[in-house]
Amino acid sequence: MTFRAPKGTDDILPPVSRTWRRLLLTWEDWAARYGYELVLTPLFEATEVFARGTGEGTEVVQKQMYTFEDKGGRSLTLRPEGTPSVVRAFLEAGADGILKAAYWGPMFRYERPQAGRRRQFYQIDVEYLGSREAAADAEVIELGYRYLIDASVPGLSVQINSIGDRECRPAYLEVLKEYLESRRDVLCDDSLLRLTTNPMRVLDCKICAPKLSDAPSPVDYLCDACTTHYGEVRSILRELGVPFEATPRLVRGLDYYERTAFEYVATDLKAAQNAVGGGGRYDGLAELLGGRPVPGVGFALGLDRIVLTLGDVEEPNPLDLYIIVTAGRRREALRFTSELRRSGIRADLDVESRSVKAQFRAADRRGAAGALVIGDEWSEGRVVAKDLASGHQEIIRIEEVEAWTRRL
RNA sequence: GUGACCGUAGCUCAGUUUGGUUAGAGCGCCGGGUUGUGGUCCCGGAGGUCGCGGGUUCGAAGCCCGUCGGUCACCCCA
Incomplete structure (x- = not known):
């Protein structure tokens, strides 16, 4: 054997690839049923798209991007996620109104590989652009839920939260910082760093979180508009029959999220990486990219992780x-x-x-x-x-x- | 980026404890037993630089060092 696939990448061959094919075929069906259309964007973008979109403060941008210079001296980056590309494409096309986009494909992040975490991994994505309505959030969350159930992901749990918006989050962050300062003595080294860079993420820390059960939650500091929005999202989800768990400590790792944040968790999965999907609302993203305001909400599902939850069942290659x-x-x-x-x-x-x-x-x-x-x-x-x-x-x-x- | 464990046939592994001559098994694959008939059974075959490099030794799959890769966890996130 002379060559191997690069570290953290996988060749997906039969029989495992049969599961992938089935998952993608059923995905196309669900996306079409909910009226989402195909949107394809480049696998690489100007580095700035992610630096500004995904956020300079995120781990993804700081440490995990595959960035290179092309022969024309442009700094390009293999996409670590899909959302900024689709918003960029929407702005570039001068589109208006609503765009319901569905797509799937490889994403790239430079990380140490482990179960459910690869350097090239595959996401199924949805972006609902052009609406601030809670009904859009609920539809997106429902679509992901219905699909994952159809894909028979075991032990599926939908966790949702609201993390506030540009109106109310600054005030919350002040309260949170004050609280965390008072508890400096119990914080781990990483969390001490995050205290200044991204204090909300401390709530996500496995070491510190258990000691901070009395920490203020974002939901308790929402402005009226956010409270109403969050309430509507939950009530529509109940109307649609989507079971969910309100999770006050749920926080997202990308900078652009505001208001609704949610995760699909495969609670049965033994691996540490059991978040099989996640998403949220990103009404400020278009402006971060230098465009006019375009509200949006979307999710990403980790295909590799979905396959992981299904175990080793072999599917046939049907032949008459x-x-x-x-x-x-x-x-x-x-x-x-x-x-x-x-x-x-x-x-x-x-x-x-x-x-x-x-x-x-x-x-x-x-x-x-x-x-x-x-x-x-x-x-x-x-x-x-x-x-x-x-x-x-x-x-x-x-x-x-x-x-x-x-x-x- | 940090840590732990692990690299022998396509796959799963034995052999390393006490270095010793031609490195084994099961599954899978191919062929034969039926020159036009599968699954079971029987027989045979192909397939291995023992991850790679260096060192110790009369002798290394085995011991030492390095390196690459894998796995899992931290971290991060889908």
Whole structure:
């Protein structure tokens, strides 16, 4: 073995890739049902898009970006997340009104790999741009929930919170800082640093949080507008039948979030990285990128993590018919297989001219429902058709093959 | 960025304790047993620079150092 995939990246091959394919197909279905349209943006952007969008203060921007200079001297960065790109694209297109965007693809962050944390990882994303309404928040949260349930993620819990907006957060931060100053003695080194850079994140610290149970929560300092918004989001979610847990200590790691913040947690997952998705409202992001105000709310789901929660169940590569080629009938077999495929039957064959025995074995391993022998009977317009589950075999006319297959 | 554990066949692992001659098993893969018939069974085959580099030694998969990689946790987040 000479080359390996770079550290923290994965090759996704069968049979595991079958699960990925299924997850992506069902995702396309759910996105379409909720009226979200495909939006594709570049995998890299001007570094500034993330520096200003994702936020200079975030760990992601400070330590985790794959940044490089191209031959024209531009500083570019492989996207560590998708939201700033979509907002940038919306602004660049001069779009107005509402855009409901759905997409999926690889994201890149330079980190030490572990279970559920890769350097190239895959997200399923949704952005609802152009509305400040709580109904938009609720719809986005509902869509993610319905999809994850359909994907059968075990032990799913939806946790939501409101972290205030530009009106009320500054006052809350003052109160929080004051409180944290008074508890300096119990804070860990990291939290002492965060006290000045991003005090809300201290509430997220695994070491300190248990000792700070009496810390002020953002929800208790919301302005009237935020309180109303948060109340509406919750009441609509109840109306829609989406179970959730109000989690006052939930805080997000990206700077642009305000008001609604939420996470999808796979509580059954033993790995430390059990947040299978997360998101929130980002009404200020467009302005951070130098554009006009465009409100928005969205989520990102970690595909790799979803797959992780599903365990090692192997999915089949469904096949209706395996075509068995005998000596001298190769051309006929190729042509007939093509006809079957065009009529909607999942058919495959062996191009290696191996023994009939080997081909039957292959048919069995592929889990094909039936096998067809293209042999001497072909000259009379007939083929041997074998039901591989029962072992029953008969000679049928070529025109009957399609109907015979559908009965299997 | 910090720490712990681990690298032997495609996969899962034995062999390292006490260095000793040709490095093993199961599964998987390919072929034969039926020159047109799968799953079970029997037989055979392919496949390994023992992660890589250096050192100690008459001799290293095994001991020492380094390095790369993997896994998990911290941190961070999807």
